[in-house]
Amino acid sequence: MSNNFIPISEPNIGAKELEYVTDAVKSGWVSSLGYYVEKFEKDFASYCNMKHGVSVSNGTVAIHLALLALWIKEWDEVIIPNLTFAATANPILYIGATPVLIDIERDTYNMDVSKIEKKITSKTKAIIPVHLYGHPCDMDEIIKLAEKYNLHVIEDCAEAHGAEYKWKKVGQFSVISCFSFYGNKTITTGEGGMCLTNDEWFNKVMRELRDHGMKKDRKYWHDTIGFNYRITNLQAALWCAQLEKIDDFIDIKRWNAALYNQCLSSVEWIILPVEKSYAKNTYWMYTIYIDETKFWISRDELIQGLKEAGIDSRQCFYPLSDMPPYKSFWSTAELGVSRDVSYKALNLPSSTLLKKEQIRYICDRIKNLKK
Numbered sequence: 001m002s003n004n005f006i007p008i009s010e011p012n013i014g015a016k017e018l019e020y021v022t023d024a025v026k027s028g029w030v031s032s033l034g035y036y037v038e039k040f041e042k043d044f045a046s047y048c049n050m051k052h053g054v055s056v057s058n059g060t061v062a063i064h065l066a067l068l069a070l071w072i073k074e075w076d077e078v079i080i081p082n083l084t085f086a087a088t089a090n091p092i093l094y095i096g097a098t099p100v101l102i103d104i105e106r107d108t109y110n111m112d113v114s115k116i117e118k119k120i121t122s123k124t125k126a127i128i129p130v131h132l133y134g135h136p137c138d139m140d141e142i143i144k145l146a147e148k149y150n151l152h153v154i155e156d157c158a159e160a161h162g163a164e165y166k167w168k169k170v171g172q173f174s175v176i177s178c179f180s181f182y183g184n185k186t187i188t189t190g191e192g193g194m195c196l197t198n199d200e201w202f203n204k205v206m207r208e209l210r211d212h213g214m215k216k217d218r219k220y221w222h223d224t225i226g227f228n229y230r231i232t233n234l235q236a237a238l239w240c241a242q243l244e245k246i247d248d249f250i251d252i253k254r255w256n257a258a259l260y261n262q263c264l265s266s267v268e269w270i271i272l273p274v275e276k277s278y279a280k281n282t283y284w285m286y287t288i289y290i291d292e293t294k295f296w297i298s299r300d301e302l303i304q305g306l307k308e309a310g311i312d313s314r315q316c317f318y319p320l321s322d323m324p325p326y327k328s329f330w331s332t333a334e335l336g337v338s339r340d341v342s343y344k345a346l347n348l349p350s351s352t353l354l355k356k357e358q359i360r361y362i363c364d365r366i367k368n369l370k371k
């Protein structure tokens with residue numbers, strides 16, 4: 001088996017996808033108008049129990065669009081976790097606002113809610129909680145703070161499609177929530193994203209902004225500088241086939257995580273991912289933490305050892321606070337947990353195409369590493 005490289009993730013695409021994409025090609029509707037785009041927006045909004053879905057070309061611009069619609073401006077402050085993919089922070093910088101970095105919880109790797117309040121200033125306009133690796137944030141606490149200080153909440157759900165907080169799917173806890181459908185996400189359009197909202201006004205504003213800022217009822221008239229953030233009917237067709245399988249994909253990811261947990265629970269130098277009592281974790285990426293005080297191998301040596309055994313694994317995201325574009329926004333010493341986890345955690349193969357034997361093989365390799 002070690003001759004076959006086991007990838008960290010792989011899109012799970014089958015005959016249905018081919019059928020729908022072929023249908024879209026044959027229909028001639030290859031740009032951003034067409035049956036599948038409308039279906040994509042309606043079906044995903046209803047999957048998440050929200051009223052409106054505004055599809056966009058990727059998850060990064062979904063966040064940009066949400067910030068623009070909420071009128072976040074230059075010099076405003078937006079609170080985000082220090083441990084996330086850079087796409088959470090970049091759109092804040094596109095508009096000249098300031099990302100305020102918050103440390104993470106040691107168990108869920110999500111933004112540490114107890115550290116938010118002292119970072120709120122008169123300039124703070126929004127909080128972007130990120131449901132990292134498929135584990136939802138503690139939304140009640142975040143919403144309480146947002147109400148107390150009159151802040152917007154924008155969930156970054158790019159890694160947590162179908163994950164649940166207190167038996168409700170993520171994406172329902174904010175005025176606008178954002179999703180990505182990149183190739184390695186739980187379901188994919190190749191490249192794609194979506195903003196969900198229950199608000200008629202934000203729905204309208206985001207639809208105009210993604211379409212060059214053109215007035216819906218007055219062709220070629222622009223009141224504002226817009227963007228072309230549209231998605232194509234071809235991508236939406238692929239996605240429509242993916243949505244039919246999302247619950248199966250999530251079940252598979254959860255079974256895979258359970259098998260990993262079972263095989264690795266006896267290893268005292270590994271800390272396994274958690275699932276809080278309020279959470280349904282979708283384990284978008286199965287992530288373990290290496291306790292280097294209990295073992296002779298470092299995280300990076302483990303990644304190398306797995307690679308030699310034909311197994312792909314990934315280091316966790318770097319902390320934003322350590323990278324050039326975001327460095328100036330950090331407040332020293334307060335980000336210790338995110339910096340520690342960032343350098344000691346790794347993602348193991350998490351594809352829905354993984355076989356049970358492959359997971360057992362991966363765990364076996366981990367347990368029998370040779371110096």
Ligand SMILES: *Cc1c(COP(=O)(O)O)cnc(C)c1O
Pocket residue numbers: 058059060061084085087088130156158159180181182191192193
């Ligand atoms: C993938 C991802 C995004 C951005 O998605 P793209 O579609 O790649 O632009 C945003 N936030 C997080 C946390 C992500 O993992």
